[in-house]
Amino acid sequence: MNFAWFVLPFSLGLFLLFILVIFKISFWVRQLPLRDRLLLNRGIFSFKIFKVIKEVIMESLLHRRIFKINPVLGFMHMSFAFGWFMLILVGNMESRLYAGTELNLPYYAIFFKYFVHQPLTIPFAEGFTFIMDFFLVLVLSGLLIALSKRIYSRVVGMKRTTKLKPFDVFAMLSLWFIFPFRLLAESMAAGMYHTGGFLTQPLGNFFAGFLPLGPLSYAMWWAYSIALGVFFVSLPYSRYMHIPTEIVLIAFRHFGIRRTKEYDMFKDVEVFSCSRCGICIDKCQLNTMAQVNTIQSAYFIKSIRKKNQQEAVVQNCLVCGRCQEFCPVGIKTDDLRLSQRMIFENREIADFHYLPQDVPVKTDILYFAGCMTHLTPSIKKAMLNILNSSGISYRFMDEDGSICCGRPLMLSGNNKDALKLMQTNKDIIRSSEAHTLVTSCPICLRVFREDYNLNINVVHHTQFIESMIAEGKISLENSGAKISYHDPCELGRGLGIYDEPRNVLSQTGVLLKNSLERKSSLCCGGSIANNQNYNLNKDKISQQVVAHLSAKEPDMIATACPLCKKSLVKYADIRVADIAELVSEQMVSNKADASRAEKKFNVESVEA
Amino acid sequence: MVDFGYKIQADRQINLDITNKALANFVKKHENSFNTCIGCGTCTATCSTAKFTDFNFRRLQLFIRRGETANVKAEIAKCMLCGKCQLACPRGVNTRNVIMMIKKGLEAHV
Numbered sequence: 001m002n003f004a005w006f007v008l009p010f011s012l013g014l015f016l017l018f019i020l021v022i023f024k025i026s027f028w029v030r031q032l033p034l035r036d037r038l039l040l041n042r043g044i045f046s047f048k049i050f051k052v053i054k055e056v057i058m059e060s061l062l063h064r065r066i067f068k069i070n071p072v073l074g075f076m077h078m079s080f081a082f083g084w085f086m087l088i089l090v091g092n093m094e095s096r097l098y099a100g101t102e103l104n105l106p107y108y109a110i111f112f113k114y115f116v117h118q119p120l121t122i123p124f125a126e127g128f129t130f131i132m133d134f135f136l137v138l139v140l141s142g143l144l145i146a147l148s149k150r151i152y153s154r155v156v157g158m159k160r161t162t163k164l165k166p167f168d169v170f171a172m173l174s175l176w177f178i179f180p181f182r183l184l185a186e187s188m189a190a191g192m193y194h195t196g197g198f199l200t201q202p203l204g205n206f207f208a209g210f211l212p213l214g215p216l217s218y219a220m221w222w223a224y225s226i227a228l229g230v231f232f233v234s235l236p237y238s239r240y241m242h243i244p245t246e247i248v249l250i251a252f253r254h255f256g257i258r259r260t261k262e263y264d265m266f267k268d269v270e271v272f273s274c275s276r277c278g279i280c281i282d283k284c285q286l287n288t289m290a291q292v293n294t295i296q297s298a299y300f301i302k303s304i305r306k307k308n309q310q311e312a313v314v315q316n317c318l319v320c321g322r323c324q325e326f327c328p329v330g331i332k333t334d335d336l337r338l339s340q341r342m343i344f345e346n347r348e349i350a351d352f353h354y355l356p357q358d359v360p361v362k363t364d365i366l367y368f369a370g371c372m373t374h375l376t377p378s379i380k381k382a383m384l385n386i387l388n389s390s391g392i393s394y395r396f397m398d399e400d401g402s403i404c405c406g407r408p409l410m411l412s413g414n415n416k417d418a419l420k421l422m423q424t425n426k427d428i429i430r431s432s433e434a435h436t437l438v439t440s441c442p443i444c445l446r447v448f449r450e451d452y453n454l455n456i457n458v459v460h461h462t463q464f465i466e467s468m469i470a471e472g473k474i475s476l477e478n479s480g481a482k483i484s485y486h487d488p489c490e491l492g493r494g495l496g497i498y499d500e501p502r503n504v505l506s507q508t509g510v511l512l513k514n515s516l517e518r519k520s521s522l523c524c525g526g527s528i529a530n531n532q533n534y535n536l537n538k539d540k541i542s543q544q545v546v547a548h549l550s551a552k553e554p555d556m557i558a559t560a561c562p563l564c565k566k567s568l569v570k571y572a573d574i575r576v577a578d579i580a581e582l583v584s585e586q587m588v589s590n591k592a593d594a595s596r597a598e599k600k601f602n603v604e605s606v607e608a
Numbered sequence: 609m610v611d612f613g614y615k616i617q618a619d620r621q622i623n624l625d626i627t628n629k630a631l632a633n634f635v636k637k638h639e640n641s642f643n644t645c646i647g648c649g650t651c652t653a654t655c656s657t658a659k660f661t662d663f664n665f666r667r668l669q670l671f672i673r674r675g676e677t678a679n680v681k682a683e684i685a686k687c688m689l690c691g692k693c694q695l696a697c698p699r700g701v702n703t704r705n706v707i708m709m710i711k712k713g714l715e716a717h718v
């Protein structure tokens with residue numbers, strides 16, 4: 001039996017790691033509702049498991065999504081994960097082939113070069129030695145990038161990297177020390193016995209020239225084992241817990257485990273899956289434009305994990321979804337944020353009994369302007385003009401003032417009270433028997449679609465206008481004006497409506513390209529989801545967004561949300577208009593009416 | 609009492625030195641833009657809730673400042689938190705947060 005005392009730190013660490021991870025995973029599974037546990041059981045024994053394995057390889061090992069966002073950072077994560085995984089895999093194959101048995105203790109493969117000195121007699125021996133050295137180089141190159149990232153984060157194209165607490169640094173250093181120690185231990189062994197590959201052999205020979213390799217290499221094996229042991233024990237308590245947890249998360253997603261609005265087990269798994277890679281930090285405009293740098297998802301998620309959520313952090317977020325869009329783990333950071341707000345804000349106070357219990361007129365198409373559209377009458381007027389001149393029959397649901405859709409309450413974390421408003425609106429919509437609900441406000445649109453369960457067609461006015469154009473109900477004249485389009489968060493990232501506004505706009509004018517659009521578009525700053533330092537942050541952000549949108553010197557800025565319009569108009573030197581306004585102005589029939597009116601006026605003035 | 613068709617109003621004097629300003633102070637502490645309100649009533653003019661009922665945010669903030677908090681809970685319950693007032697306010701009062709802080713303060717102080 002091969003044994004040396006230095007294998008103990010490694011073996012103990014691995015044993016503890018195993019116990020702790022199993023304990024945590026079984027906790028998550030036990031806390032799931034029965035229905036989800038059944039889904040999990042069924043999923044594991046279905047073909048879905050192959051999808052899980054594929055995604056684990058692509059994301060947990062190769063880190064494809066990080067590559068897409070930032071190649072250097074992707075390489076760093078990939079070299080650690082994939083390089084180390086291959087070292088373990090190939091090392092195990094090598095040692096098992098050599099020993100001719102499956103029954104090795106885990107440490108045998110790890111410290112193989114200590115136990116076996118003579119050149120290998122297994123098939124492809126040279127190949128194995130080469131591969132092992134190759135992956136060690138890969139991991140070490142990743143380590144070098146990680147080191148430079150810590151010193152100067154712009155190396156990997158990040159303005160800021162995640163700020164770490166002492167324990168995180170401790171866990172990180174234990175990880176970083178593993179590979180240099182491994183390199184030293186293996187090279188020294190190679191130097192002593194003239195084995196090793198393209199990296200370890202020359203290095204070993206070099207050391208042999210001036211160092212007492214015997215005792216030194218023994219010390220290095222100890223150091224290597226201790227670094228591994230320390231890393232394993234700190235893993236469950238550090239951010240590296242994301243490594244095993246991400247596999248659970250991927251499985252949960254593929255097996256269709258339900259998400260709720262509350263902080264549930266799915267969200268807990270998401271929290272532990274965050275690697276604190278810091279990609280979200282640079283994406284957050286509160287950081288880049290308003291110098292608020294303690295609330296970003298990386299920190300917010302950590303505070304949940306440490307169970308010391310601060311209300312000010314939980315509430316200080318635009319819920320703009322930018323960080324979520326770029327999170328390589330696919331954590332739903334917006335839902336997470338709202339679930340935490342519910343903990344602080346879900347008090348039941350509201351009483352909406354004063355709301356009218358109208359019996360609505362039956363109609364096919366309902367138009368809901370929403371509170372914010374009532375506050376921007378030009379949008380409302382434009383929409384009514386479009387609807388009236390297209391000749392369709394519709395009913396203006398909130399003509400006499402809106403009953404709020406409920407999303408503002410929901411965004412503040414008060415779901416219980418929001419449900420009361422939603423029920424009132426739902427009753428009105430249901431009893432109108434409409435098959436289509438058109439809204440001008442993306443905030444209302446989102447809650448109508450996601451939370452009302454209406455089972456009717458719910459569309460934004462840009463979508464409705466596009467279909468009216470397609471059906472020939474209205475036609476537009478292109479004014480040739482250069483237009484810069486601002487994607488509203490709730491409409492774009494929230495609901496994936498990117499093309500319809502663009503299609504309509506390109507018929508009213510010339511749509512300019514913009515370097516931050518669609519998924520990476522900016523938040524106007526006016527989000528009603530943020531109540532902390534609202535005016536201060538809002539103005540700083542709106543100002544910079546206007547500057548960005550004006551960069552190509554457009555004639556006007558167009559958007560598709562009354563709240564975005566309100567935020568941007570404050571700082572714009574050029575016109576800011578909702579798409580509905582532009583459509584209303586460029587409608588051909590409208591133009592005809594206008595010129596007829598003009599002619600009539602001329603005639604009259606001549607007569608006079 | 610005989611109903612003469614009119615009555616004597618209850619005493620409306622408020623001694624500002626002894627009124628309970630705990631709620632007002634709580635709101636001011638957690639949302640200091642509350643201090644900048646000039647009671648202009650723009651918020652109430654645009655208020656979604658005020659379309660359907662006599663809810664009046666301008667009056668409410670005055671009651672809170674004066675320490676007349678008896679009706680605050682029933683009144684604040686009517687707000688839909690839609691945010692129109694915030695966009696309309698000429699003084700930059702973060703009214704939505706004021707409303708949330710009133711709700712929170714009610715739990716602790718009344």
Ligand code: SF4
Nearest residue numbers: 274276277278280327
């Ligand atoms: S939330 Fe996502 S992007 Fe942000 S640190 Fe965590 S894993 Fe990275």
Ligand code: SF4
Nearest residue numbers: 284317318320321323
């Ligand atoms: S949702 Fe927006 S404001 Fe909130 S943390 Fe993410 S990027 Fe920042």
Ligand code: SF4
Nearest residue numbers: 645646648649651697
């Ligand atoms: S609009 Fe603003 S300043 Fe005027 S009463 Fe309302 S909160 Fe006060």
Ligand code: SF4
Nearest residue numbers: 655687689690691693
């Ligand atoms: S948030 Fe409340 S007080 Fe303000 S306008 Fe809306 S309903 Fe009125």
